[in-house]
Amino acid sequence: MREERLQPLAILTRPLLALTAAFAFTTLVLLSTGVSPLEAYRLVLFGAFSTPVRLSDMIMLAAPLLLCAVGLSITFAGGLYNLGVEGQMIAGAIAAMVPLRLWPDWPPLLLWLLAGLSGATGGALWALLIGVLRRYAGVSEIFAGLGMNFLASGLVLYLVLGPWRRRTSASLSGTDLLPLELWLPTLDRLRLAPAAPVIALIGLAIVWWALTRTRWGLEVRAVGLNPAAAGRLGIAAARRMAETLAACGALAGLAGMIQVVAVHHALIPNISSGIGLLGLLVALLARADPRWLLPIVVLFASFTVGSIQLPLTLGIDSAIAGVLQGALVLFALASRARR
Amino acid sequence: MHIAVEHLTKRFGAVCANNRLTISFAAGQIHGVLGENGAGKSTLMKLLAGYISPDEGRILFDQTPRRLRGPGDALAAGIGMVHQEPLDIPTFTVLENLLCAAPPGVFRSQRAALVALQELAERLGFLIDPSARLDQLTVGQRQQIEIMRLLLCGAQVLILDEPTTSITAAQARALFAALRQIAAEGRTVLFVSHKLEEVAELCHTVTVLRNGQVVPPGQLPMPQPQEYLLSLMFGEVGAAPPIYRPLPSIDAPPVWELRHVTVRSGTLQLTDLNYRFAAGRIIGLAGLDGSGQQVLLRLLAGQLAPEQGQIVVNGRDLSGAGAIAFRRAGIEYLPADRLHDGMIGALSLADHFALLQGKGVLVDRQAAEEAARQAIAEYQIKATPITPIAALSGGNQQRAMLALIPPDARGILAEQPTRGLDVASARAIWNRLQARRDAGCCVIFSSPDLDEIMEYSDEVIVCFAGRIGPPIPRALLSAGRLAELIGGVGFDALVATAAS
Numbered sequence: 001m002r003e004e005r006l007q008p009l010a011i012l013t014r015p016l017l018a019l020t021a022a023f024a025f026t027t028l029v030l031l032s033t034g035v036s037p038l039e040a041y042r043l044v045l046f047g048a049f050s051t052p053v054r055l056s057d058m059i060m061l062a063a064p065l066l067l068c069a070v071g072l073s074i075t076f077a078g079g080l081y082n083l084g085v086e087g088q089m090i091a092g093a094i095a096a097m098v099p100l101r102l103w104p105d106w107p108p109l110l111l112w113l114l115a116g117l118s119g120a121t122g123g124a125l126w127a128l129l130i131g132v133l134r135r136y137a138g139v140s141e142i143f144a145g146l147g148m149n150f151l152a153s154g155l156v157l158y159l160v161l162g163p164w165r166r167r168t169s170a171s172l173s174g175t176d177l178l179p180l181e182l183w184l185p186t187l188d189r190l191r192l193a194p195a196a197p198v199i200a201l202i203g204l205a206i207v208w209w210a211l212t213r214t215r216w217g218l219e220v221r222a223v224g225l226n227p228a229a230a231g232r233l234g235i236a237a238a239r240r241m242a243e244t245l246a247a248c249g250a251l252a253g254l255a256g257m258i259q260v261v262a263v264h265h266a267l268i269p270n271i272s273s274g275i276g277l278l279g280l281l282v283a284l285l286a287r288a289d290p291r292w293l294l295p296i297v298v299l300f301a302s303f304t305v306g307s308i309q310l311p312l313t314l315g316i317d318s319a320i321a322g323v324l325q326g327a328l329v330l331f332a333l334a335s336r337a338r339r
Numbered sequence: 340m341h342i343a344v345e346h347l348t349k350r351f352g353a354v355c356a357n358n359r360l361t362i363s364f365a366a367g368q369i370h371g372v373l374g375e376n377g378a379g380k381s382t383l384m385k386l387l388a389g390y391i392s393p394d395e396g397r398i399l400f401d402q403t404p405r406r407l408r409g410p411g412d413a414l415a416a417g418i419g420m421v422h423q424e425p426l427d428i429p430t431f432t433v434l435e436n437l438l439c440a441a442p443p444g445v446f447r448s449q450r451a452a453l454v455a456l457q458e459l460a461e462r463l464g465f466l467i468d469p470s471a472r473l474d475q476l477t478v479g480q481r482q483q484i485e486i487m488r489l490l491l492c493g494a495q496v497l498i499l500d501e502p503t504t505s506i507t508a509a510q511a512r513a514l515f516a517a518l519r520q521i522a523a524e525g526r527t528v529l530f531v532s533h534k535l536e537e538v539a540e541l542c543h544t545v546t547v548l549r550n551g552q553v554v555p556p557g558q559l560p561m562p563q564p565q566e567y568l569l570s571l572m573f574g575e576v577g578a579a580p581p582i583y584r585p586l587p588s589i590d591a592p593p594v595w596e597l598r599h600v601t602v603r604s605g606t607l608q609l610t611d612l613n614y615r616f617a618a619g620r621i622i623g624l625a626g627l628d629g630s631g632q633q634v635l636l637r638l639l640a641g642q643l644a645p646e647q648g649q650i651v652v653n654g655r656d657l658s659g660a661g662a663i664a665f666r667r668a669g670i671e672y673l674p675a676d677r678l679h680d681g682m683i684g685a686l687s688l689a690d691h692f693a694l695l696q697g698k699g700v701l702v703d704r705q706a707a708e709e710a711a712r713q714a715i716a717e718y719q720i721k722a723t724p725i726t727p728i729a730a731l732s733g734g735n736q737q738r739a740m741l742a743l744i745p746p747d748a749r750g751i752l753a754e755q756p757t758r759g760l761d762v763a764s765a766r767a768i769w770n771r772l773q774a775r776r777d778a779g780c781c782v783i784f785s786s787p788d789l790d791e792i793m794e795y796s797d798e799v800i801v802c803f804a805g806r807i808g809p810p811i812p813r814a815l816l817s818a819g820r821l822a823e824l825i826g827g828v829g830f831d832a833l834v835a836t837a838a839s
Contacts, residue, residue, distance in 0.1 A: 215702050218693055221686070228680035233694050233743070234666045 018335040022327040029323055035314050043313065044321055047306030054305055056192030060263055061275070062301035063196035064089070064255035068279030069286070069293050070200075070207045071251030076283055077211055078244035079224030084130050084145025085252045086276035087152035088123040092253020093260045093271045094156060095122025097175070100182060100261070101164070108181050115257050116199075123253020124246040126152065131242040141245070157269050164267065174268035184262035193262040200258075201294075203251055208290035220244055252276060278304075281329045287336075300325055340401055340417050340495035340527055341366050342387065347396035349382050356382035358551035359396065362558065364544075366495075369518055369528040371542030371561065373535070375572050375627070377787060379551040380531050384498050387529070388420035389413030415442065419489030420498040423629075424606070425481040429474035436473055437488050445492055452491075459487050463517040478606050479510030486517065496527040503537060504606075504629060504804065515541050533627045534804075535565055535826045547571040565828065566819075573789055573822045592654040593617045594670075594750040594781040595639055600648035604634045607805045612638075612648070614810070616783065618749065621776050622810060623796030624785040626825055630802040632785040636752045639783065640672035641665030653749055669749035675758050677736045684729030688714065688722060688739055695743065714742035719767070734764030741771050751775060753784040757791065769795055789825075793818050803830045809837035 030037040048058040068085055075082040082088075096119035099111055106114075126148060133144040161170045184193040211217035220240050222230040227237040259271050282300055286292035307321035343363035349356050356379045364370045374380045385391045387398065389407035397404045400416055407413045410420070427436050438452055446452040453469055460467045465483045473481055482502060489497060499518075503511045518541065522528050532538055538545055544558045547568065554571050593615040600612040609631055616622065616639075624632040637643045638650070641662040649658045652668045662672070678684045682691060692714070693707035711724035718738040722731050728739060737760060744751065756772065757765035773795070776782050786792055792799055799816055801808040801824040808830065824830055 213702065214700055215693070215696065216700070218690065218702055222683050222690075222694055225685050226678075226680070226683045229678075229683050230694075231662060232666075232672060232674070232680060233682075233691065234663055234697075235694065236663060 014335040015332065018328070018331040021331040021335075022324065025327045025331070026320065026324045030316075030320065033316055035316050040310065040314060040316070040320060043309050044303055044306045044324065047309050048302035052190060056187070056190040058298075058301045058305040059192055059197050061304060062297050063200040064258050064263075064275050065279055065282065065301055066197075066200040066293065066297045067203050067251045067255040067258070068276050069282040069297055070204050070290070071248035072279055072283035073286065073290055073293060074207060074211065074220070074244045074251075075248045076287075077217070077224050078220045078241055079227065080241060080244060081142050082127070082130070082145055082245060082248050083142050083280065084127060084148045085248065085279060086272050086274070087145065087149035088126045088249040088252035089256040089259070089272040089276045090149075090152035090156050091126035091249075092119035092123035092256030093267060094152075094159065094256075095119050095253065096257035096260050097159075097164070097267050100178060104179055104182065111182060112184065112195075112261060115261060116254060119253040119257030119260075120250040121253070123249040123251070123256060125249070127245040127249025127252070128242060131245045135238055135242070153269070156267065156271060160267060160269055172269060174264065174266040176266065178261070178265045182261065183265050184258075186262075191263075196258045196262045199254065203254065204290060204293060207247075207251075211290060216240075216243075252279075278325070281325055285329050285332050342418075342496055342527060343399045343402075344383070344387070345397050345399065347383070347386060347398065348394050349386060349391065350394055355551050357386065357393070360548075360551070360553060361556070362546055362553050364496075364527055364529060364558075366527050367522055367525050368543040369522050369530055369541055370558070371538035371545040372529060372531045372548065373533065373538060373545055373568060373572055374548035375533070375787065375789075378548040378572070380548050381500060382551075383548070384420060384500055384529065384531055387413070387496075388418050388498055389416075390420075411442070414489065414492055414494060417493060417495035418498065419492070419494030419496070420500065421482060421485050421489065421502060423501045423504055425473075425478060425485060427473055427481060427485065430472065432470050432472055433467060433476075433484055434469040436484065437491065440488055441492055455491055456487060459491060463487070463520055464513060465517065477506070477510070479506035479514070482506060482510075482514070483517070486521075490521070490526075494526070496529065497521060498529045498531070500531045501533070501629075502530070503532070503534065511537075533826060535568060535828060538568075539565070549574065565823075569819070569822045569826065572826075573818075593651075594653060596649075596651040597638075598649040598651070600638070600645045600650055602634060602638045602643050602645050604637065604643055607631060607634055609634055609638075609805060609807055612807060616750070616781050618779050618781050619776060620797040621772065621782045621784070621795055622798045622800060623792040623813075624783065624800050624802060625789065625792045625821060626785075626802030628787065631805045631807055632802045633754065635802070635807060636672070636754055636783065636785060639750070640670060640752050642672070669745075669747060671744045671748045671751050673740055673744075673751065673753040673756060675755040677733070677740060678729060681740050682728045682736065682743075685727055687711070687725045687727055688720070688742075689724040691728070691739075691743055695745070714739070718742045718771070733759045734761065734767070737764070737768055738771070741768065744775070748775070748780060751780050751782045753782065755786055756784050757786070757788075765791075789818060789821055793821065801825060801830065801833070803827050806830070806834070808833055 027037045030040050048054050068089065072082060072085055096115040099114040099118055130141050130144040130148060133139040134141045160174055164175045166176050184195050186193045219235050222235060223237045223240045231237045255275065256271060260267060264271065278300060282293065282296050286296050303321040303324055307318040310316050310318045310320060341363065345361050347357050347360040360383060372380050386393050389410045389412050392407065405416055407416065431439065434453060434456065437456060438446065438449065456469055467484060486497065502514060518528050530542055539562055542561050545561050545563060546558050547554050549572065595616040597612045597614045601610045624635065626632050634643065638645065641657065641660060641664060644659050649656055652665060652670060655668060657664055657668060674680045689708045689711040692710040693702045696703060696707065708724045714720065715722060718741065720735050720738045720742065722735055728736060731739065737756065757768050760768065772782050796813050798810040798812055799821065800810050803825065804827065824833060
């Protein structure tokens with residue numbers, strides 16, 4: 001009984017320790033560059049909430065980030081490390097471009113639906129290739145994913161400089177911008193397209209429901225915890241693994257589609273912008289627990305957006321947000337180690 | 340080199356693998372070390388070779404105590420161990436493997452290593468091509484290379500753990516000749532085995548381990564009567580008359596039928612298996628670890644596909660079908676390691692029942708928890724429906740695994756069903772398995788415990804060195820005879836009688 005009463009406190013000590021350590025580490029880095037940590041933290045932590053423009057930027061970063069992190073929480077539940085999420089996002093972006101380029105005259109609503117469908121399919125197929133490599137060639141999903149990321153980057157570069165190049169001249173800054181009527185509608189004078197966060201939240205809700213309520217979710221978790229025992233209980237483990245990869249790929253592909261129709265309004269070489277990898281950090285920190293995904297995504301997105309002002313006001317690089325995010329994950333993982 | 344251990348104790352959790360062992364091995368001799376599974380042979384050898392360190396007691400080399408910090412340290416002190424399965428780097432050549440594993444300063448050049456290797460191979464009578472890749476050699480050849488590597492690196496004591504398990508008879512003869520030569524040169528050889536005949540042929544002394552202790556205290560000179568050694572290894576064999584229970588004859592097709600099946604797992608190959616396992620009986624698989632029982636169980640569970648031949652389950656040919664097809668055909672496999680591949684430790688009993696529901700998109704939590712509650716009451720599992728399986732005791736985990744067997748199962752394969760359980764828990768498990776048998780199941784189990792085999796089997800199958808014997812009705816078998824067969828004594832004759 002005594003032990004049980006102590007538990008809530010014990011549950012909180014380790015995350016608090018990790019949080020303190022992460023900030024201590026980042027403070028050291030800041031001090032070594034000679035800037036006031038307090039000033040830097042004020043910008044990083046609260047900068048994203050200072051103006052409506054920045055807030056809308058934060059939400060537009062949080063939406064694809066949430067989709068990737070939600071997808072990764074499925075693969076994590078299934079015991080897979082899907083480092084290929086970045087490539088799946090790119091594949092989704094490329095696939096989403098296909099209907100937009102083929103039939104630009106069709107009604108926008110239909111085109112957005114088609115782009116979403118095509119993006120999700122592209123991401124899922126790209127992810128399934130990892131599953132095929134793992135199942136039939138014995139390649140670890142980690143290496144297969146990383147390799148497929150390079151392939152996707154190469155493919156998008158080829159398209160931007162080759163078949164889909166600008167009408168004026170090929171440019172690394174991307175394809176021609178989409179016709180204005182195909183941009184996902186935004187709020188007045190802001191870059192916030194409300195559809196994006198809504199799609200991401202629906203994705204979160206569906207995945208949370210699927211993982212906690214359905215038999216499929218239970219089976220995926222069983223396979224993730226112990227594939228051998230799950231197989232003995234009659235679960236098709238290899239198939240469930242492939243399904244988790246496809247589901248994650250589909251969500252990452254949707255994130256890629258949002259990048260195209262709501263953020264960049266074109267296909268650019270850096271269409272994934274490291275969002276997939278940041279999603280990995282989020283999923284690691286949330287331990288694939290869907291309840292934690294949203295708060296951590298908002299936190300991380302606000303760090304990134306807030307730090308954009310660092311070079312202007314303090315003259316230091318905005319990468320400090322990455323240091324803080326990385327340190328948080330690192331110390332959280334260290335604090336979870338058994339002893 | 341003379342080696343001795345004094346009051347050596349090593350515990351693994353609650354199990355005392357070596358209990359205040361005191362023994363010494365003289366130089367220039369081959370010392371046999373005998374004992375059944377779990378007697379503590381491997382633990383003693385690993386302690387001597389520096390793989391693990393003792394909890395109490397000390398190890399003396401030539402009367403000097405020495406604390407070993409690892410296998411490399413042990414080799415520097417002159418102790419080398421040859422493992423049952425080769426521990427080398429398969430894509431390297433013989434010479435590369437020798438060079439990469441040699442401590443600095445042993446060989447001045449690659450040329451010197453080559454010369455030394457060829458000289459030693461000639462002296463020991465081994466035929467080795469130094470430029471051959473290890474993965475193209477047989478296990479026996481790799482063992483020869485390992486022996487030479489250890490000797491060239493300065494081993495004065497050579498430990499061999501069950502060296503003849505996966506090598507050919509000719510290779511075993513070559514090995515024995517080489518070991519005699521090594522001992523004649525003044526080195527010490529420790530030969531761990533469970534094959535009495537080999538120990539009788541090769542060894543100058545024998546040490547018998549039982550439950551982590553030397554019985555009787557001290558070494559025995561060879562030869563010794565075989566029956567005496569058997570009684571030391573397995574304890575005084577009780578002469579309790581067997582309770583004969585006539586086997587029901589059932590018209591239903593056999594649960595399993597094997598037709599000319601060949602199956603391979605690692606270095607172990609079972610060839611030309613022909614069996615009919617009928618419903619309504621308990622069949623015990625006896626034999627020392629790695630003699631083929633596990634391969635047979637995994638074959639019957641569909642986890643290993645036969646390379647040749649047919650496996651028919653309940654009248655349906657399932658050769659090459661996966662474990663899931665076997666499960667659908669009513670076959671249930673209970674692995675020895677319950678949390679490794681039996682159940683999912685982080686999930687609860689209710690979760691497991693939910694996984695077995697099999698239909699519908701949503702999990703029916705209520706039904707699953709109800710099923711778990713029923714199982715808990717019926718099988719007397721000390722748990723709540725939502726306790727994680729990993730938090731249960733071994734006996735409760737085993738009962739939970741039994742409770743998860745669907746009622747329509749036709750064949751149950753249990754690998755060491757009472758491993759790690761106390762007497763009362765083991766008794767409870769057997770009550771359940773017997774009830775399943777009486778309900779028409781065919782139960783096949785393996786166990787290292789001869790008493791368990793004798794007490795619960797209707798038929799016994801002895802496995803010896805990768806060969807599977809014919810089923811013997813329990814009533815025709817005495818404990819003494821079973822112990823002999825496990826050690827290979829009379830095994831050939833048994834197989835020959837069955838074949839004729």
